[in-house]
Amino acid sequence: MEYFVYIGTLVAIYTTLTISLNLLVGYTGLISVAQAAIYGVGAYVTALVALHLTSDLLASFMLASMSGVLVSLVVALPSLRLKNEYFLIATMGFQAIIFSLFMNLDITGGASGLYGIPHPVLFGHTIRSSFEKFLLAAALAVVCYVLALRITHAPFGRLLRAVREDQMAVASLGKSVFQIKFSIFVFSAVFAAAAGTIYVYSLTAIDPVAFALDESIFIITLVIVGGTGSLNGSVLAAAALIVLPEAFKFLAIPEAIAPQLRQVLYGLLLVFFTRYRREGLIGEYRDVLK
Amino acid sequence: MTGSTVLKVDALSKSFGGLRAVSDLSFEVKAGTITSLIGGNGAGKTTAFNLITGNLAPDAGRIFFRDKRIDSLPPHKVARAGIARGFQELRLFNRLSARDNVEAAIPGQRGESIIRSLLGGHTLRVESKIATARSRALLRDLTIETQAETPAERLSYGQQKLLSLGRLLAGEGELLLLDEPTSGLNPSMVEDFCLRMRALTQDGKTILLIEHNVGIVMRLSDWVVVMHQGTKIAEGRPAEIRNNVTVMHTYLGITS
C-alpha cells in the first residue's frame, strides 16, 4: 500500500511539473531546460525554512512560489530576448549554475543534501502520513491542471499559441510579446517551485542529484511524449513514464542495470517521439476546445 | 479630418554594414488618402516600413504619427498608437483557425492578461462572445466566414490574403500599412481589393501601400512616392508620376 501511495505521489508531482512546463514549451514554444533547477529552488527554500523557521504549509508554499518568481526574474528577464535555440542554451547555463549552488554551498548541505526535514503543518494539524502527503500532491496537481485549463481557454492562451507561430506578427497587433512570454514563464516557475515543496515534505530529505540537467530533460520528455499543448497528454505521460519502469521490478532485471535501462528507455522515447510523432500520445492542442 | 498629416517621415536613414538601405527619406501621408510607395527591388520600401513600425531602429531621422514621435518605439507600441501593418509574407498564425487569427488582433481584451484569465468569471465569457461575434462579422464581410474554424495554413492563398487583411482591420488601426497586398491574386480578387480600399478610406482610414502592380498604383492611389536606392526620387499624383521622365527611366522602364 505504501508503495502505491509513493508512486501516486510521484505521478502527481510530475503531473504538476509537466503541465507547467507544457504551457511554456508546448504552447508558447519556449524550450527551457531549467525546470529542474526551479523545482530544486522551491525544494531547498522549503527545506531550509522548515529546518530553521517553520514548517507551516501555507508559508512554505508562499515562500517557494516567491522564490519561483525571483528565479524567473533572474533567468527569464535577460534570456527572453534571445532567439529560441539561444534561449535554450541560456536556460541550460542557468540550470548548471543553480545546480552548482545546490552542490557547493554549505547551507544547502553540498552533495549530501539535506535531511530530517519536519512534517508540514496546516492550520495546526501536522501532516504525517504518506497518504495525506499524497493528497497534498494530488491537490497541487489538480489546481495546476485547472488553472492551466483556464489559461488555455482564455484569449491569453490564444496569444501563447500565436507567439509560438509568429512573434513579429503578434507585436504588429499591438501585444507585447515579452510580457506574454514572461507571464507564462513566471506561472510555470511558481508551479515548479511548489512541486518542490511537495517533494521535500514527501521525502523529508533532499538529494541534489534530483535537480540536475537530466531531470530537466526528463520533464521535457514527458511534455513531448504526452503531446505539446495537450494537458491530458501531460497527465498521461507522467503516469505512464513513472509507472512503467516500476514494472521492471517484476521482470527480474538485475539491480545494477535497472536505473540505466530506465534512462535508456526515456532516451528512446524522447528520440522516438521527436522523430516520428511530435504530437505525442494525444496530439497537439487536442483538448483546447473551441 | 482630411488634409491633415497622419504620417510624417523626416530624413530617415538606415544602413546595414556598408549598404545604405534607406537614405535621407522624407515624405508625408495625408489623412483619408491612399498613398503608394513604389520602386524597384532593393529600393528600400520594406525597410522603410520596418523603420516606421519599429522593427528596425533608424540611424538618423524622425517619424511622426499624427503629432507623436514614434521612431524609438518598439513594434507593439507603434501598433497600439494606431498603425496596423501587413506583411508581404503574410505571417498568419498558421495552426490557429481563421477566427482565432482575427480575434487575436482585437484590442483591449481583458482575457489576454494572465491574471484575468486565471480568475475567469462572467465578464470574460461576455467579452469572449463579443469578440467572437465581431470576428465572425469581419470574416463574413471578407467572404471567408465558412472557413472560420479552418486552420490558416489550410486556406487557399487568396483566402489567406483576405484573412491577413481581416486581422489588420480587427486591430482598428487608423493607418494601414500594406506590403504587396495584390501579389498572387487573380484579376477579380484585385478588383475586390481595390473596392475595399476605397471603402476603407471612406470610413476614415488612411492607407500606405507598397505595390509593384503599376496599373493598381495608377488607378487606386491619391498620391505616389517613388523610391530608388533608398531615397525618394519623385512624388506626386499618379498622372504626374506617369509623365515623369526620370521615373520612367529608373523604375517603370516602360515606354507606353
Added chain:
Amino acid sequence: MSIFAQFAFNGIVAGSVYALIALGFALIFTASRVFHFAHGGVYTLSAFAGYTALVTFKLGIVAGFVAAIVIAALIGVLINILLYEPMKAGGVSPFVAMISSFGVLIIITHVVAMIWGSNPVVLSRGGQTTVYHFGPIYTTDAQMLIIGLAALLAIALYVFFRHMRLGIAIRALGNDSELAEIVGMPAKRLRNIAFIVGSALVGVSALLIGLNVGIIDFNMGSDIVLMATVAMIIGGLGNVGAAAGGGFVLGMIQNIAIWKIESKWQMALSFAILIVVLLFRPSGLFGAKQAASL
C-alpha cells in the same frame, strides 16, 4: 609565481582539450546547424571502444586509436543519417533536432554504463608516463601531444575551410544548401562528411584525453559536450577557428580561476561566462556577426 605558471600551463592543456572537442562540434554545427549534443555520447563511446581494444584485448595503442576513430565516425554519421537528415527533410526545426540529440546522448551514455558499469575505469597504455619539466612547469608526454594535436588540427581545419573546395562548400552549407551544391556534391553528402570528420576528431580526442587523465567513466561525454557548447558560444558560432579559440579561452579561465576561487565553482563560472556572452556579445569573442537576439 611558479604556481601561477603551472596553472597557466594547465590552462593551456585544458584549453587544448576543449578546443579539440569544440573543433569537431563546431564543424558539425557549421555544416548542419544542429547543436549535436549526442557528440558527447560519441565521445564516451569511442573512449570505451579504445579501452576495449587497448586494455581488454591488449591490441596495442594503434589499435586503440583505430577503434576509437572508427567507432566515433561510424556512430556519428549514423546519427546524422538516421535522425537529423530525415528531420531536416521533414522540415523540422533544428530546435527539435537539438532535443532529440539530448535523447541520443542519454541513450548512449546509459548503454555504456550498462555494458561497462557505472564506476570509473582505469585506462592506461602500460609502461611509464614520461614526465618532463620546463622551468617551473611539469607536464607529461600525453599533455604535450594534446597541445600539439590541438594546434595542428586548428591550423589544418583553418586551411581546409579557407582554401579547399570541400571546406568552402561545407562552410557554405550552413548558410545556403544550394550554394554548396555548386561544388558538385549534394548537400547531404557534404553533411555526412562533416559528421564523419567531426566525429573522428572527437574519437581521437577522447582516447588521448582518457589516457592523459588515466580514467574514463560513462558521464565523461555528457560533461564535456556542455563545455564544448560553452566554448563554441564564447568563441563564436559561424567558424571553427572561433570555437577552438573559445575552447582555449575557457580552459585558461577555468585554470587561472583556481588561483582565486575554489575549483568547485569552475562549472558555475564557465556557465556564467556563457550567459554573459550570450547576452552582451552574442557573436562571441572571435566570431562572425550573428544575431542571437530577436
